Amino acid sequence: MLNNNSQIEKAVNSRSGPRVSRKPRGRLLPFLYLLPSALLLLVFMIVPIGYTFYLSFFNWNLIAPTKQFVGLANYVNVFTDPTNQKVILNTLVYIVLLVILNFIIPYFISLIVNFFIGKMKGPYKILFFIPSLFSLVVGAMLFSWILNPVSGPLALFLRDFGMKVPQWTNSGAMAIVVICLITNWKVFGYNFILLLTGLGAVPRNILDAATLDGIPKWRVIWNIVLPLNKGVAIYVFILTIVQGLQYVFTPINVITQGGPYYGSSNLLYHTYLNAFVLYKTGNASALATVTFVIFLILLFIEIKFVEGRKQDAD
Amino acid sequence: MLTEKRNWGWHILLILIILAIMLPVVFMISNSFKTLQESYHSILQLIPSNPTLGNYLTLNKQINLLRMVSNTFLMAMIVTLGKVGTGLLAAYAFQNFHFKGKQLIYFIFVATIFVPFTTVMIPNYLVIAKMNLLNNVIGVALPQMCDATGIMLFIKAMEKIPSSLTESAKVDGIPNRRIFMNIIIPLLKPSIISVGAIFFINSWNEYVWPTLVLKDKSSFTLPLALQNYISSEGGTNFPLAMALAVIMIVPPLLIYMVFQKYILNSISSSGLK
Known part of the structure; x- marks a missing residue:
């Protein structure tokens, strides 16, 4: 910040052109700055959303020159096809597990670090964050090594106690748990830091006053801290679901490919499978549109609680 | 005070967590x-x-390691430069101008963060295929060169620059592009470094979209190469796969060691609304 003045001087001295402001061009100027990002988002985000919606009314295989209009058939299929129903149910299981592993547990740990351990926050932040730097493919490889039923370290360790690691890839439920644990390994530190930062913004004096009045610590946290930190918490909660459902794609594709019998698949992976493995573009587009609507609802929850709170504060 | 001295139990729990993840x-x-x-x-x-070093040498014989590292680096670099560049320009527009529809445009930008990749992957795949960019890291990078997260973080950083600074420059008749280039960008350096570092690391590790675009092995990035070494039927040669994973984690770790403070600050500020 020290070189502010010299920066201005440099800017002043290097200015060319007249001092008069150019009004007509000035009005278009902000749009010029917005142009690159707006163009990219339009071409690769907004138009594709519309086109996916359009494709969801057709039967197509991604290659054929003609598309067959089928009306709402793909949407009916989303909710009536037994595989799709299984996948939707799996998605709900994923959401519950992701919220427990990637939101509730990091929140609990961030409360401990913020309120129970004094001034040692720095090293924990730095170390917890490290797996966030690594690819989920690395995580998937590490977990399939650790949990390898034949030669993995856990299997060798348990063998001494006469126990075995189950063939977890043969069970949809167990595979889902392992896949969620892999994303937990990656995002735990990230979510922990977001939540800890939120807690750091809770005014200290309120807490100290409450503690002086002899109110037990956990009640202070429950009645004062958690409500005050609601904005950040809901943001991380929504992020956990939105990002988590996309994060699990990688370990699913690397380890189970959605199996056994779609047992570990979810809405997003099933969309990919329909689009690029089974070439059922219409089905995939309907699934993608349903996912989009679910995420949109989550976005509105986020706005209602988080952005709304910001405006109140302003 | 809420903090007390007898807290060894908690420290032990936290250290156990660190051991479990590390x-x-x-x-x-x-x-x-x-x-x-x-x-x-x-x-x-x-x-x-x-x-x-046997595993590393075997890897180098089996796949073209140098090519995969440079593929990954090139892709991550294009994505990072794109996201930082478009993000800075857009943030400046939102922060320094009043224009019609600003609120709405900003809302649409931020809402794109919530769009699941499956909703856009089919059309994007068709566009990239039509542009003849399949099996090309540019095809991976192109659709990702704008990220609303970056715009939000840069706006937050720009809010900290005293408005008197840009206002007085405007009064002096300095054109916006000079204010942007000579005042804003130099002052934003820490945030450019940290946001850029985060973007680079994320792109370096990226897996999902590249699997759709890069089918030809010679165009693979490192995560795709690693996936090829993990067999879903068991029988993975783990020391070999681990050698490749070690190569993959070194650049992000180095970046983190150098810019750790900046990166953690940016992550923190992305959550604070």
Whole structure:
């Protein structure tokens, strides 16, 4: 910040052109700055959303020159096809597990670090964050090594106690748990830091006053801290679901490919499978549109609680 | 005070968590220097008794490592420069101008963060295929060159610059592009570094979209190459896969070691609304 003045001087001295402001061009100027990002988002985000919606009314295989209009058939299929129903149910299981592993547990740990351990926050932040730097493919490889039923370290360790690691890839439920644990390994530190930062913004004096009045610590946290930190918490909660459902794609594709019998698949992976493995573009587009609507609802929850709170504060 | 001194129990719990998340990585590094035989028989021996570079040499024979590293680097670099560049320009527009529809445009931008990749992947795949960019890292990078997260973070950083600074420059008749280039960008350096570092690391690790675009092995990035070494039927040669994973984690770790403080600050501020 020290070189502010010299920066201005440099800017002043290097200015060319007249001092008069150019009004007509000035009005278009902000749009010029917005142009690159707006163009990219339009071409690769907004138009594709519309086109996916359009494709969801057709039967197509991604290659054929003609598309067959089928009306709402793909949407009916989303909710009536037994595989799709299984996948939707799996998605709900994923959401519950992701919220427990990637939101509730990091929140609990961030409360401990913020309120129970004094001034040692720095090293924990730095170390917890490290797996966030690594690819989920690395995580998937590490977990399939650790949990390898034949030669993995856990299997060798348990063998001494006469126990075995189950063939977890043969069970949809167990595979889902392992896949969620892999994303937990990656995002735990990230979510922990977001939540800890939120807690750091809770005014200290309120807490100290409450503690002086002899109110037990956990009640202070429950009645004062958690409500005050609601904005950040809901943001991380929504992020956990939105990002988590996309994060699990990688370990699913690397380890189970959605199996056994779609047992570990979810809405997003099933969309990919329909689009690029089974070439059922219409089905995939309907699934993608349903996912989009679910995420949109989550976005509105986020706005209602988080952005709304910001405006109140302003 | 809410904090007290008798808290060893909590420290032990936290240290156990650190061990749980870090030990797999430590053993991964250690096992990458063991032969398949040794890794099987002394799986939890931290220091290999006969450290060998064999896995790394085998990797280099089986795949074109240098090419994959440069593919990954090129892709991550294009994505990072794109996201930082478009993000800075857009943030400046939102922060320094009043224009019609600003609120709405900003809302649409931020809402794109919530769009699941499956909703856009089919049309984007068709566009990239039509542009003849399949099996090309540019095809991976192009659709990702704008990220609303970056715009939000840069706006937050720009809010900290005293408005008197840009206002007085405007009064002096300095054109916006000079204010942007000579005042804003130099002052934003820490945030450009940290946001850029985060974007680079994320792109370096990216897996989902590249699997759709890059089918030809010679165009693979490192995560795709690693996936090829993990067999879903068991029988993965783990020391070999671990050697590749070690190569993958070194650049992000180095970036983190140098810019750790900046990166954590940016992550923190992304959550604070």
